[in-house]
Amino acid sequence: MKILVPVKRVIDYNVKVRVKSDNTGVETQNVKMSMNPFDEIAIEEAVRLKEAGKATEIIAVSVGPSQCQETLRTAMAIGADSGILIETDETVEPLNVAKLLKAVVDEQSPDIVIMGKQAIDDDSNQTGQMLSTLLGWGQATFASKVELEDGSAKVTRELDGGLETLSIKTPCIITTDLRLNEPRYASLPNIMKAKKKPMETKSPSDYGVEISNRLEILKVEEPAARAGGITVPDVDTLIDKLKNEAKVI
Amino acid sequence: MSILVIAEHDNQSIKDATLSTIAAAKEIGGDITVLVAGQGCDGAAQAASQIEGVSTVLKADDASLSHNLAENLAPLVADTVKSKGCEHVLAPGSTFGKGFLPCVSALLDVQQLTDIIGVEGADTFKRPIYGGQAIATVKTSDAIKVMTVRATAFDKVAASGGSASVEDLGGASNSGLSSFVGQELSVSERPELTSAGVVVSGGRGVGSSDDFKIIEALADKLGAAVGASRAAVDSGYISNDHQVGQTGKVVAPELYIAVGISGAIQHLAGMKDSKIIVAINKDEEAPIFQVADYGLVADLFDAAPALTEKL
Ligand SMILES: Cc1cc2nc3c(=O)[nH]c(=O)nc-3n(C[C@H](O)[C@H](O)[C@H](O)COP(=O)(O)OP(=O)(O)OC[C@H]3O[C@@H](n4cnc5c(N)ncnc54)[C@H](O)[C@@H]3O)c2cc1C
Numbered sequence: 001m002k003i004l005v006p007v008k009r010v011i012d013y014n015v016k017v018r019v020k021s022d023n024t025g026v027e028t029q030n031v032k033m034s035m036n037p038f039d040e041i042a043i044e045e046a047v048r049l050k051e052a053g054k055a056t057e058i059i060a061v062s063v064g065p066s067q068c069q070e071t072l073r074t075a076m077a078i079g080a081d082s083g084i085l086i087e088t089d090e091t092v093e094p095l096n097v098a099k100l101l102k103a104v105v106d107e108q109s110p111d112i113v114i115m116g117k118q119a120i121d122d123d124s125n126q127t128g129q130m131l132s133t134l135l136g137w138g139q140a141t142f143a144s145k146v147e148l149e150d151g152s153a154k155v156t157r158e159l160d161g162g163l164e165t166l167s168i169k170t171p172c173i174i175t176t177d178l179r180l181n182e183p184r185y186a187s188l189p190n191i192m193k194a195k196k197k198p199m200e201t202k203s204p205s206d207y208g209v210e211i212s213n214r215l216e217i218l219k220v221e222e223p224a225a226r227a228g229g230i231t232v233p234d235v236d237t238l239i240d241k242l243k244n245e246a247k248v249i
Numbered sequence: 250m251s252i253l254v255i256a257e258h259d260n261q262s263i264k265d266a267t268l269s270t271i272a273a274a275k276e277i278g279g280d281i282t283v284l285v286a287g288q289g290c291d292g293a294a295q296a297a298s299q300i301e302g303v304s305t306v307l308k309a310d311d312a313s314l315s316h317n318l319a320e321n322l323a324p325l326v327a328d329t330v331k332s333k334g335c336e337h338v339l340a341p342g343s344t345f346g347k348g349f350l351p352c353v354s355a356l357l358d359v360q361q362l363t364d365i366i367g368v369e370g371a372d373t374f375k376r377p378i379y380g381g382q383a384i385a386t387v388k389t390s391d392a393i394k395v396m397t398v399r400a401t402a403f404d405k406v407a408a409s410g411g412s413a414s415v416e417d418l419g420g421a422s423n424s425g426l427s428s429f430v431g432q433e434l435s436v437s438e439r440p441e442l443t444s445a446g447v448v449v450s451g452g453r454g455v456g457s458s459d460d461f462k463i464i465e466a467l468a469d470k471l472g473a474a475v476g477a478s479r480a481a482v483d484s485g486y487i488s489n490d491h492q493v494g495q496t497g498k499v500v501a502p503e504l505y506i507a508v509g510i511s512g513a514i515q516h517l518a519g520m521k522d523s524k525i526i527v528a529i530n531k532d533e534e535a536p537i538f539q540v541a542d543y544g545l546v547a548d549l550f551d552a553a554p555a556l557t558e559k560l
Contacts, residue, residue, distance in 0.1 A: 026379060
């Protein structure tokens, strides 16, 4: 059983994102970058399946600039066996990422693709679903529990109204939600080992995918700032303000 | 222009998020068709026909559509878009819409837009990125425009006053790729989190599921929905469907009371468009105070019960 895990390099989730003064995007110079947290959960899940003897091989793949090598090394330090970098300096929209991933799936023939439900930069939440459709595979999005069975996977999903369990035929796509697992910290020996694991670098054209974007970002702005509030000294004042000033109760 | 809205419903009635999605469709402007796909969904189709501004309701009633399985729903939607010549396809930005709509986009070879919060023109929309830390204005060059809509950003259209015709689309086919096994739905007497007028949320500071009753008591006194931070959900104080934030639910009530929540960026992403924000936290440096209209620096175990009692 082979698992493919796509990983994305994004601004670290702890960084306060700043909009560029010319409104063309957000500041990425000298900003800490990390693996998208949902992708870390995806790698961790794959590694746990391997440790449980259910999977034999984990391939991590990343689409983006050469620095994504670091993201792939992180994935390998957590436990991926090898990495594929599809190198491009262009912005790659989710549909194109899905097309590239489809080509990787056609080449590598994994049994399952486990990936993050969304990347915390563009918050699209699309790539996994698009990939499943392009492949004609089943999907289970927003997974909080995965159990592999013979020829299928039983997946519990986090929905707005509660939890739902689906059974999907393998091969399939699973996208991860926050509570699927808690990713481990890579140990120093594993970080060292990861440096020696195989990594291939390809280009989008190697996979016959032309990166043609459909979306044009006209402007990126700061969200409307909230007017400053006040500190109230006690519960009575708070109630008074809510009743008589804000008039919300 | 012809706009297709995919309704979120429970077979009998239409969910509020659908009404906000139709509001976004009205802003785009054009003839609005609502698709109601489900099993035994006649009640929902009838309800959809009453919604203000809807001209046609399409009903697809089939066992394969009973649990919104993306593999069955997406081809039906994509075929409908093609046969009806729709130029816009909209669904609520809930787990329902997010689950299947990208599959429709892939079938139509369209780069979808997620969670639009503003309509600037027929091809230009505003959407939050980086958990709402920035707002992008995006223009799409796709002939068919597919998008999910953030419900809190559009005022619901009226659920009555319309008189659309209902057209039966017939059945759908089962892909056989996935099947429904079971569900654990949260049942609550309280208002629904995403549409409640008042939300009381608890964070890690609450400390335990037992003590979460303090939050629930305050919520009940106010007729409010109960929310939570990720830390509270991960610690098991309350179930995951209460999580507010970048990866949970987005709420924008008249009044949001955050109790024992520090105000991480990811939490703010889900509540900072609330009209009035109250924060109760014992740490005066907590970032939540930066977005709060009224901050109370206090121990929540004193302040929250006192608030419940005095209201
Ligand atoms: C990919 C990703 C997605 C995320 N998505 C979300 C999301 O959707 N929603 C979300 O909420 N978080 C999300 N998070 C987590 C987020 O970063 C924070 O960790 C989380 O919001 C913290 O929750 P908290 O404020 O309850 O806990 P803490 O940050 O631990 O804050 C607890 C607060 O309680 C106060 N407190 C403690 N005791 C008392 C007392 N007795 N009286 C009064 N105050 C007290 C403390 O002063 C503190 O400010 C996400 C994180 C990641 C990485």
